[in-house]
Amino acid sequence: MSRSSRIHPEGTPWSRREFLRTGGLAALAAGCGVRAGADPRPEIVQTAGGTYDAVVVGGGIAGLTAAFYLSGLKIRVLEREAGPGGRIRGGGGARGEMARATYIGRPYGALKEIIEKLGLEPWEIRAPLEAVFRDDQILYGPDGLAQLLSERSSAADFERFRSEVLADAVAYQDIPELDFTLPAARLDDVTAGRWFADRKWPPVFAEYYDTAARGRFGASLDDLSALALIPEMAFGLGGGTGDVAAPGAASGAFTFDGGLTALTSALAGWLGDVFQPRSRVIRVSKPDIDYRVEYADSSGKIKSLRAKFVILAIPAAEALAVDSGVLKAEARRLLDTVAYSSSAAVALATKESLFGRAFQLALQDGGAAVSLRDTSWLAGAREPAGVVGQSGTLVVQTAPAKLGEADWAGLMDDDLAKAAVRAVSRVFPGLPSQLAGRQVVRFARAYPVMSPGAFRRAARLNEVCDGRVLLAGDYMIYPDFEAAADSGDFAAEKVRELI
Ligand SMILES: Cc1cc2nc3c(=O)[nH]c(=O)nc-3n(C[C@H](O)[C@H](O)[C@H](O)COP(=O)(O)OP(=O)(O)OC[C@H]3O[C@@H](n4cnc5c(N)ncnc54)[C@H](O)[C@@H]3O)c2cc1C
Incomplete structure (x- = not known):
């Protein structure tokens, strides 16, 4: 959730986008492209569909938002997976449960426009949103x-x-x-x-x-x-959100039936054929005046598209991996410094709803930090009378004690599930007898880490990549869904200015 939109719920939204706009429109530079001309590799691709105005790489919220704002132009979104949504992509098991429990602040800016255009109906999660567990006590809001x-x-x-x-x-x-x-x-x-x-x-x-912080960002x-x-x-601390601790009061947090994937799926649907799944981009080069985007389709066949603009709406490390000299050296250097935290989400299905007193609970269990999201709290918000006694799912997001801790990465799914059960049992001792199932999903790149200098780096990346190869994604602004959408909007706006 874009934190600032939570701070000023009914006031002016976060002005991050204004900053980006200012920076972006000021410079009509030649962009990140540095190497036109000879491509040493043999020709292995087939070219289809003429020249696109823009090819967007990545069908997470950043890429989909960019495509939304480029509608009317000849564009394509190439997505590696079978469906849209990126990190909050739905699906079966723990992934679906995790996706269901995602939320944003009160919609504003790009997301608000998209939501209105698509006719979606976000609803507000009941307060209290957050709780904390300390010394055998749960403290709310x-x-x-x-x-x-x-x-x-x-x-x-x-x-x-x-x-x-x-x-x-x-x-x-x-x-x-x-x-x-x-x-x-x-x-x-x-x-x-x-x-x-x-x-x-x-x-x-x-x-x-x-x-x-560890429960939230890893x-x-x-x-x-x-x-x-x-x-x-x-x-x-309740900054500007009013009495968020009062039962039934506004929490300032919004979601959809199905979580944020409802939005990404609807957006991909709205884009129609523009959204092209199962297309893993392997290389972006600039053999002549246009860019060439090579991708592997579901059968492994290598294809390519020509494009005047390319928006890399993929995590920093993946942008580096596909770049074939189209990014400036400084951009590459900066991208190389973007670290990601890893995390795992364990979905614990219970016969009865165990928590049902708030949406999210932070606790510490030995070295691990745990952030628990209660999907029955969401169901309760939709049907206030019906929470107690219903089965529920607790989604336990767990992160290592230290960034990149090797021991944690080496744990088996079963170990992670056991650790989650142990941690949650401290709060709800009845959990083991209530457990109806557990599933694990891991996120190798869960959140870009906003380490010291990260905001400055994002600003600099925006300045450096201000031409025909643009970067978008949460690492460009702030590690959440709204900020990622803003980054896509901003990249699209640059294309519209320059085309
Ligand atoms: C467990 C978890 C829970 C979260 N919960 C929330 C929440 O409740 N609220 C919130 O605001 N934020 C939440 N976040 C953060 C939020 O999900 C991200 O900030 C946001 O989704 C990032 O969007 P993005 O478009 O920048 O990147 P991504 O979602 O990572 O999208 C990038 C896309 O690019 C595709 N891709 C990558 N490489 C290639 C390639 N070579 N070719 C083609 N496609 C490629 C990927 O498959 C992916 O679909 C959560 C994150 C995690 C991990």
Whole structure:
């Protein structure tokens, strides 16, 4: 969820897009393309369909949004998988359950336009959205968090903390203009861990947010820049969202029946033949004035499309893998510094709904941070009378203690499922006897890590890639669905300006 839209629910939306627009439209440079001419490889491809105005690589929300804003032009979206949606792609088992439990902030900007155009109906998840488990106690919403942090420090410390975070969050709204002389922009230079230490907050504050950050992003306070955490913290503290702890009150979080995949599927449907699944792009080159996008179709046959513009709406590492010299050296260097956290989602089906008191619960279990999403809470929001006694699914997103921890990657699915059951049993001791099934899905690249300098890097990537090969994706703005959509909108806008 785009944190800032959560901070100002009914006010002006996040102005990140304005910043991007400013940067993007100012420079009508030749773009990232650096190497026209000779291609040393033998010709192994067949060319189809003439020259496209734009080929979008990747059918996640970033690529689909780009295509939406390019409609009317001759375009194509090439997607590796059988369906759209990228990381939140639905399907069977744990993947489908995880997708069902995804949500966004109050729709605005690109997503709002798309939702309206497609006639979709997002609905608001009931409050309290978030809860925290500490010392055998579940504390709900911002009030629960306030209680926890005040009791472990002092009411005065907590109040000072809350007002500083909310003030930083307001300043953060201006960062999208990316004037790095703004004091708030300097929060991009330090880790969140350093921020807590420098401001001498009671240790319990950092301890709590470390669990929350790892459950949410798979990255610790020492991995993330302070700037990446500020909007997260502000939302959890109830910044601007009203009384989100009150039962039935607005949570500021929205979803669809089926989760966010309802949106990506509808969008891909709306695009029709423009969306081309089972087409894994293997190489983007520039043999002459146009680009050549080579891809393997479902039978493994290599095909190619010619395009005036290419939008790489795929994770940074994958953009590097398909680039055949069309990206500038600086862009390649910057892309190479984008790290991703990994995570696993374990879907635990239960005979009866076990939680049903909030949507999301953060807890720590030994070295692992766990973020639990309760799909029966969503069902309850749709049919308020019918939650208790219904079967439910707890989706347990679990992340390693440290970014890239080798032991964790080596765990078998069964070990991860056991760990999830153990962690959740601490909160709900009745879980083992209630368990009706468990399934695991792993995300090797779950979230781009907004480490110190990540916001500056995104700004620079936007400047560098401002020509005919454009980058889009959540790493270009912020690791969530809305930001990824914004990045696609922005890339499309550049194409429209330049074409
Ligand atoms: C478990 C989990 C839960 C999440 N929950 C939420 C949530 O509730 N709310 C929220 O706002 N955000 C959530 N996020 C984050 C959100 O899913 C991402 O930020 C967003 O989906 C990123 O979209 P994208 O288009 O940038 O990238 P992706 O979704 O990764 O899309 C990239 C697409 O490109 C395709 N692709 C890659 N390489 C190639 C290639 N060579 N050729 C062709 N296609 C290729 C991929 O198959 C994929 O479809 C969650 C993430 C995870 C992992």
